[in-house]
Amino acid sequence: MMNCEQATQLLSVGMERKLKLKEQAELKMHLLICSGCRQFGQHVQQLRTIIRATKDSSDEPEEKK
Protein backbone atom coordinates (compact mmCIF):
# COMPACT_ATOMS: atom_id res chain seq x y z
CA MET A 1 0.00 0.00 0.00
CA MET A 2 1.31 3.39 -1.00
CA ASN A 3 2.16 5.85 1.80
CA CYS A 4 1.76 9.65 1.85
CA GLU A 5 5.38 10.35 1.00
CA GLN A 6 5.12 8.23 -2.16
CA ALA A 7 1.70 9.63 -3.02
CA THR A 8 2.89 13.24 -2.83
CA GLN A 9 5.88 12.35 -5.00
CA LEU A 10 3.58 10.91 -7.64
CA LEU A 11 1.28 13.93 -7.44
CA SER A 12 4.27 16.13 -8.21
CA VAL A 13 5.72 13.90 -10.92
CA GLY A 14 2.24 13.69 -12.46
CA MET A 15 2.53 17.42 -13.21
CA GLU A 16 5.66 16.69 -15.26
CA ARG A 17 4.83 13.51 -17.13
CA LYS A 18 1.90 11.19 -17.65
CA LEU A 19 1.80 8.60 -14.89
CA LYS A 20 1.88 4.92 -15.75
CA LEU A 21 -1.38 3.04 -15.35
CA LYS A 22 -0.09 1.20 -12.31
CA GLU A 23 1.00 4.47 -10.69
CA GLN A 24 -2.34 6.07 -11.46
CA ALA A 25 -4.25 3.17 -9.94
CA GLU A 26 -2.20 3.06 -6.75
CA LEU A 27 -2.35 6.82 -6.34
CA LYS A 28 -6.11 6.83 -6.81
CA MET A 29 -6.52 4.16 -4.15
CA HIS A 30 -4.44 6.18 -1.73
CA LEU A 31 -6.26 9.43 -2.39
CA LEU A 32 -9.60 7.76 -1.70
CA ILE A 33 -8.62 7.25 1.90
CA CYS A 34 -6.25 10.19 2.52
CA SER A 35 -7.60 13.74 2.77
CA GLY A 36 -4.12 15.17 3.48
CA CYS A 37 -2.77 13.98 0.16
CA ARG A 38 -5.92 15.09 -1.66
CA GLN A 39 -5.32 18.57 -0.25
CA PHE A 40 -1.65 18.40 -1.22
CA GLY A 41 -2.60 17.59 -4.81
CA GLN A 42 -5.04 20.49 -4.94
CA HIS A 43 -2.53 22.91 -3.48
CA VAL A 44 0.27 22.19 -5.92
CA GLN A 45 -2.17 22.51 -8.82
CA GLN A 46 -3.55 25.69 -7.31
CA LEU A 47 -0.04 27.12 -7.08
CA ARG A 48 0.51 26.43 -10.76
CA THR A 49 -2.82 28.04 -11.63
CA ILE A 50 -2.34 31.22 -9.63
CA ILE A 51 1.27 31.74 -10.71
CA ARG A 52 0.14 31.53 -14.33
CA ALA A 53 -2.87 33.73 -13.62
CA THR A 54 -0.64 36.58 -12.44
CA LYS A 55 1.13 36.50 -15.75
CA ASP A 56 -2.01 36.34 -17.87
CA SER A 57 -3.48 39.37 -16.18
CA SER A 58 -0.19 41.19 -16.63
CA ASP A 59 -0.30 40.79 -20.40
CA GLU A 60 -3.32 43.05 -20.52
CA PRO A 61 -2.96 46.77 -19.97
CA GLU A 62 -6.05 47.03 -17.78
CA GLU A 63 -6.61 44.83 -14.82
CA LYS A 64 -10.05 43.28 -14.77
CA LYS A 65 -12.00 44.09 -11.67
Next chain:
Amino acid sequence: MTGDFLQVSEREVVELRQQMLAFTRLQLANDFAAEDIVQEALAGALKNAASFTRQANLKTWVFAILKHKITDHLRRQYREPQQDSLDECKNCGHSDDQIFNNELFDDRGHWHADAKPQRWGDADRMVHDEQFWRVFDTCLAGLPPEQGRVFMMREFIELDSDEICAALQLSTSNLHVLLYRARLRLRECLEDSWVKAGEKRS
Protein backbone atom coordinates in the same frame (compact mmCIF):
# COMPACT_ATOMS: atom_id res chain seq x y z
CA MET B 1 13.94 59.76 -15.46
CA THR B 2 12.48 57.04 -13.29
CA GLY B 3 9.03 58.01 -14.20
CA ASP B 4 7.12 60.57 -12.21
CA PHE B 5 4.74 60.11 -15.12
CA LEU B 6 4.00 56.80 -13.49
CA GLN B 7 3.33 58.28 -10.11
CA VAL B 8 5.95 55.85 -8.92
CA SER B 9 8.63 57.17 -6.65
CA GLU B 10 12.33 56.67 -7.02
CA ARG B 11 12.29 54.53 -3.93
CA GLU B 12 9.62 52.24 -5.40
CA VAL B 13 11.62 51.78 -8.56
CA VAL B 14 14.69 50.91 -6.53
CA GLU B 15 12.64 48.38 -4.59
CA LEU B 16 11.18 46.92 -7.74
CA ARG B 17 14.62 46.62 -9.25
CA GLN B 18 15.83 44.72 -6.18
CA GLN B 19 12.96 42.27 -6.48
CA MET B 20 13.60 41.78 -10.17
CA LEU B 21 17.27 41.20 -9.55
CA ALA B 22 16.64 38.66 -6.80
CA PHE B 23 14.23 36.85 -9.07
CA THR B 24 16.54 36.88 -12.08
CA ARG B 25 19.58 35.74 -10.11
CA LEU B 26 17.58 32.82 -8.89
CA GLN B 27 16.97 31.73 -12.48
CA LEU B 28 20.38 32.43 -13.97
CA ALA B 29 23.09 31.97 -11.39
CA ASN B 30 25.02 34.56 -13.39
CA ASP B 31 25.07 37.97 -11.76
CA PHE B 32 26.35 39.92 -14.76
CA ALA B 33 23.72 38.55 -17.11
CA ALA B 34 21.08 39.11 -14.44
CA GLU B 35 22.00 42.80 -14.06
CA ASP B 36 21.85 43.30 -17.83
CA ILE B 37 18.52 41.60 -18.21
CA VAL B 38 16.91 43.49 -15.34
CA GLN B 39 18.22 46.76 -16.69
CA GLU B 40 16.80 46.07 -20.14
CA ALA B 41 13.45 44.94 -18.80
CA LEU B 42 13.10 47.90 -16.49
CA ALA B 43 14.13 50.43 -19.10
CA GLY B 44 11.74 48.93 -21.63
CA ALA B 45 8.91 48.88 -19.14
CA LEU B 46 9.37 52.44 -17.96
CA LYS B 47 9.67 53.76 -21.48
CA ASN B 48 6.29 52.31 -22.42
CA ALA B 49 4.59 52.63 -19.13
CA ALA B 50 2.47 55.71 -19.73
CA SER B 51 -0.73 53.67 -19.69
CA PHE B 52 0.06 52.15 -16.33
CA THR B 53 -1.24 54.12 -13.48
CA ARG B 54 -1.40 51.55 -10.77
CA GLN B 55 1.64 50.29 -9.03
CA ALA B 56 0.38 46.73 -8.55
CA ASN B 57 -0.12 46.65 -12.30
CA LEU B 58 3.33 48.02 -12.94
CA LYS B 59 4.94 45.27 -10.92
CA THR B 60 3.17 42.37 -12.63
CA TRP B 61 3.69 43.97 -16.01
CA VAL B 62 7.39 44.57 -15.46
CA PHE B 63 7.74 40.98 -14.32
CA ALA B 64 6.01 39.76 -17.45
CA ILE B 65 8.60 41.62 -19.55
CA LEU B 66 11.35 40.29 -17.34
CA LYS B 67 10.04 36.78 -17.76
CA HIS B 68 10.26 37.06 -21.55
CA LYS B 69 13.83 38.28 -21.34
CA ILE B 70 14.87 35.50 -18.99
CA THR B 71 13.19 32.92 -21.21
CA ASP B 72 15.08 34.24 -24.25
CA HIS B 73 18.32 34.11 -22.35
CA LEU B 74 17.71 30.56 -21.12
CA ARG B 75 16.71 29.38 -24.58
CA ARG B 76 19.95 30.77 -26.01
CA GLN B 77 21.84 29.05 -23.27
CA TYR B 78 19.90 25.89 -24.01
CA ARG B 79 21.30 25.89 -27.52
CA GLU B 80 24.84 26.22 -26.21
CA PRO B 81 24.81 24.54 -22.82
CA GLN B 82 27.20 26.04 -20.34
CA GLN B 83 29.15 24.75 -17.46
CA ASP B 84 26.82 25.64 -14.63
CA SER B 85 25.44 22.15 -14.34
CA LEU B 86 23.37 21.09 -11.38
CA ASP B 87 23.83 17.45 -12.17
CA GLU B 88 25.29 14.59 -10.29
CA CYS B 89 22.66 16.28 -8.28
CA LYS B 90 25.02 17.24 -5.55
CA ASN B 91 22.12 18.83 -3.84
CA CYS B 92 19.46 16.26 -4.48
CA GLY B 93 20.21 14.16 -1.47
CA HIS B 94 20.62 17.05 0.93
CA SER B 95 20.57 15.94 4.53
CA ASP B 96 18.41 19.03 5.17
CA ASP B 97 15.82 17.53 2.89
CA GLN B 98 15.81 14.33 4.87
CA ILE B 99 15.36 16.25 8.09
CA PHE B 100 12.57 18.27 6.52
CA ASN B 101 10.83 15.10 5.33
CA ASN B 102 11.01 13.66 8.82
CA GLU B 103 9.20 16.73 10.07
CA LEU B 104 6.37 16.07 7.62
CA PHE B 105 6.15 12.28 7.56
CA ASP B 106 6.45 9.59 10.22
CA ASP B 107 8.66 6.50 9.73
CA ARG B 108 5.87 4.77 7.85
CA GLY B 109 5.72 7.69 5.43
CA HIS B 110 2.37 9.06 6.63
CA TRP B 111 1.67 12.69 7.49
CA HIS B 112 2.33 13.76 11.05
CA ALA B 113 -0.95 15.09 12.44
CA ASP B 114 0.28 18.69 12.63
CA ALA B 115 1.83 18.59 9.14
CA LYS B 116 -1.21 17.24 7.34
CA PRO B 117 -2.32 19.67 4.62
CA GLN B 118 -5.36 21.76 5.52
CA ARG B 119 -8.04 23.26 3.37
CA TRP B 120 -7.01 26.48 1.58
CA GLY B 121 -9.18 29.35 0.41
CA ASP B 122 -10.11 29.68 -3.23
CA ALA B 123 -7.50 30.48 -5.84
CA ASP B 124 -9.16 33.67 -7.08
CA ARG B 125 -8.84 35.31 -3.74
CA MET B 126 -5.17 34.35 -3.48
CA VAL B 127 -4.23 35.79 -6.85
CA HIS B 128 -5.43 39.24 -5.82
CA ASP B 129 -4.20 39.15 -2.26
CA GLU B 130 -1.05 41.23 -1.95
CA GLN B 131 -0.28 39.75 1.40
CA PHE B 132 -0.32 36.29 -0.08
CA TRP B 133 2.30 37.30 -2.65
CA ARG B 134 4.51 38.81 0.02
CA VAL B 135 4.39 35.54 1.93
CA PHE B 136 4.98 33.68 -1.33
CA ASP B 137 8.13 35.73 -2.03
CA THR B 138 9.46 35.04 1.44
CA CYS B 139 8.73 31.32 1.18
CA LEU B 140 10.32 31.13 -2.27
CA ALA B 141 13.44 32.91 -1.06
CA GLY B 142 13.63 30.42 1.81
CA LEU B 143 13.93 27.41 -0.49
CA PRO B 144 17.34 25.89 -1.12
CA PRO B 145 18.48 27.95 -4.16
CA GLU B 146 18.55 25.09 -6.66
CA GLN B 147 14.99 24.16 -5.72
CA GLY B 148 13.67 27.71 -6.03
CA ARG B 149 15.40 28.04 -9.34
CA VAL B 150 13.93 24.97 -11.03
CA PHE B 151 10.51 25.66 -9.52
CA MET B 152 10.36 29.13 -11.04
CA MET B 153 11.79 27.99 -14.37
CA ARG B 154 9.02 25.42 -14.50
CA GLU B 155 6.03 27.29 -13.06
CA PHE B 156 6.70 30.93 -13.79
CA ILE B 157 8.73 30.87 -16.97
CA GLU B 158 6.92 27.71 -18.05
CA LEU B 159 9.90 26.00 -19.58
CA ASP B 160 9.20 22.31 -20.06
CA SER B 161 11.22 19.56 -18.39
CA ASP B 162 13.46 18.98 -21.40
CA GLU B 163 14.39 22.64 -21.67
CA ILE B 164 15.25 22.91 -17.99
CA CYS B 165 17.28 19.71 -18.06
CA ALA B 166 19.21 20.92 -21.10
CA ALA B 167 19.83 24.40 -19.68
CA LEU B 168 21.06 23.03 -16.36
CA GLN B 169 22.45 19.74 -17.65
CA LEU B 170 20.27 17.92 -15.23
CA SER B 171 18.74 14.46 -15.62
CA THR B 172 14.96 14.24 -15.78
CA SER B 173 14.66 12.20 -12.61
CA ASN B 174 16.82 14.66 -10.69
CA LEU B 175 14.71 17.52 -11.98
CA HIS B 176 11.61 15.74 -10.73
CA VAL B 177 13.18 15.28 -7.32
CA LEU B 178 14.07 18.97 -7.10
CA LEU B 179 10.58 20.03 -8.18
CA TYR B 180 8.98 17.69 -5.67
CA ARG B 181 11.12 19.02 -2.83
CA ALA B 182 10.41 22.60 -3.87
CA ARG B 183 6.64 21.98 -3.91
CA LEU B 184 6.74 20.19 -0.58
CA ARG B 185 8.61 23.03 1.11
CA LEU B 186 6.78 25.87 -0.56
CA ARG B 187 3.36 24.41 0.18
CA GLU B 188 4.26 23.82 3.80
CA CYS B 189 5.68 27.33 4.19
CA LEU B 190 2.60 28.93 2.62
CA GLU B 191 0.28 26.96 4.83
CA ASP B 192 2.18 27.88 7.99
CA SER B 193 2.79 31.52 7.17
CA TRP B 194 -0.36 32.41 5.31
CA VAL B 195 -3.23 29.99 5.81
CA LYS B 196 -2.70 29.28 9.50
CA ALA B 197 -1.59 32.84 10.26
CA GLY B 198 -4.75 34.07 8.53
CA GLU B 199 -6.91 31.87 10.73
CA LYS B 200 -5.31 33.37 13.79
CA ARG B 201 -5.86 36.89 12.47
CA SER B 202 -9.54 36.39 11.80
